[in-house]
Amino acid sequence: MIRLNVFFEVKEEAKAAEICALCKELVEKSLNDEGNVAYDYFVSGTRKGVMMICETWKDEEVLKAHMASKHFTTLVPQIEALTKNGLKLEQFAF
Numbered sequence: 001m002i003r004l005n006v007f008f009e010v011k012e013e014a015k016a017a018e019i020c021a022l023c024k025e026l027v028e029k030s031l032n033d034e035g036n037v038a039y040d041y042f043v044s045g046t047r048k049g050v051m052m053i054c055e056t057w058k059d060e061e062v063l064k065a066h067m068a069s070k071h072f073t074t075l076v077p078q079i080e081a082l083t084k085n086g087l088k089l090e091q092f093a094f
Helices: 015-030 060-068 070-081
Strands: 003-008 036-042 052-057 088-093
Touching: 003 060, 015 036, 015 052, 015 088, 052 060, 060 070
Parallel strands: none
Antiparallel strands: 003 052, 003 088, 036 052
16 A cells, blocks of 8 residues: 655645645545545644645555546646645655
């Protein structure tokens, strides 16, 4: 299994509702991807503007398919465009 934690900070000028809507759509579509075990996003309760996407995949093959999907290639660049310093990815295997 592969666990990804993706952290990012929303640009001050970005509308929080806009980025949350994009994350919600990404979650809804990604949960239907083959090999997905879990997928969700969170807003920090201690650091203003900080968000995290958590996802768990069966293996590297299904993760690569997810990363090539239309919803990933469309929504992730839109999310990243609303961040201060891009997406910070941490990958774990278990």
